[in-house]
Amino acid sequence: AAELSIKFLSGDRATEVVQLVGPRLAQLRKFNAAAELYLNMDLIKEAIDAFIEGEEWNKAKRVAKELEPRYENYVDEKYKEHLKNQGRVESLVGVDVMAALDLYAEKGQWEKCLDTASKQNFKILHKYVALYATHLIKDDDALKALQLYTQHGAPPNPQNFNIYKRLFLDLINLSNTDGPESYRMWADLRNFLQQLCENMSKSAEANSPAHEDFEQMLLIAHYLATRSAAKGVEQLLSVAAKVSVSLLRYTELIHTDKAFYEAGLACKAIGWENMAFIFFNHFVDLCDALDDGRAPDHSDFLDTDIPFEVPLPTKLCVTVRKPSPPTRLRSTLKLQPDRWRQYRCHAANQI
Secondary structure, eight states: OHHHHHHHSOHHHHHHHHHHHHHHHHHTTOHHHHHHHHHHTTOHHHHHHHHHHTTOHHHHHHHHHHHOGGGHHHHHHHHHHHHHHHTOHHHHHTTOHHHHHHHHHHTTOHHHHHHHHHTTOHHHHHHHHHHHHHHHHHTTOHHHHHHHHHHHOOOOOGGGHHHHHHHHHHHHTOSSOOSGGGHHHHHHHHHHHHHHHHHHHTSTTTTSHHHHHHHHHHHHHHHHHHHHHHTTSGGGHHHHHHHHHHGGGGTTTSOHHHHHHHHHHHHHHTTOHHHHHHHHHHHHHHHHHHHHOOOOOOGGGTTSSOOSOOOOOSSOSSOOOOOOHHHHHHHHHTOOHHHHHHHHHHHHHHO
């Protein structure tokens, strides 16, 4: 019917017949036949769509290129969409590498994503490094995010600064990371921040407020690495204690309860019981403040550079059993009741 109409009927009537027959041929999966009919009536877009529906991509591309070049981009977009829907990322790489990288990221195939991105350029690579790091941080895997930047470097891109800061905060507020076994993590964090600060000093961000913030983070990471290393050597335990006390200056970044608890433990380990008492006592105040919402007492630190105006944690970073404050502090110091009363009086006199 279509062939007869093309031969013997007027253009409009023949077109009407072909537009009726073409979709029916497509339903019968005779896509090439449908496309040929459309081409006979100069229905270029319909012919291209028929080839696309039959996945005859080369034919669709050739028709667009030779007869209607404005449809070339249309064919390309449809092909990309087809590859994405089919999950054929490797084929998509050769057509549109950015679309392929987005699909790898969407499917969680991060190793393939970064491997493909590394073959493009530094900017593209770090776009997907940042996306992966953000994904890891949301999954509470800041350590793996740190390893990611240790491997690929730390560009001074302002759009990455929130990622870097969140990575730093998540790591320094992890529990049970003050021992010598954590040295590698702290050293990696320090090296990452050092590289970042060096890169910033050579960029437009040099001496900016962000640069100063990261310099402070670098100092804290250096303290943490030093303390971790010192704890592995008995003769250096006093150094570890001094570093723990020094870290109290940075409780606007380090969780307050964690900083005071670790300082108390470090002082207790070398026999500085008066200082341990003060730090543990403030830790108890913080626990109580978290329960009843009142501000903790900072009067013990009036003449020090330990900051007062620091955010109260929404939950404790240090997980301990919570009996009454005197019992909790006494058990931490391992003192008997009589000795505890004597010690409280002695500590009060020292304060």
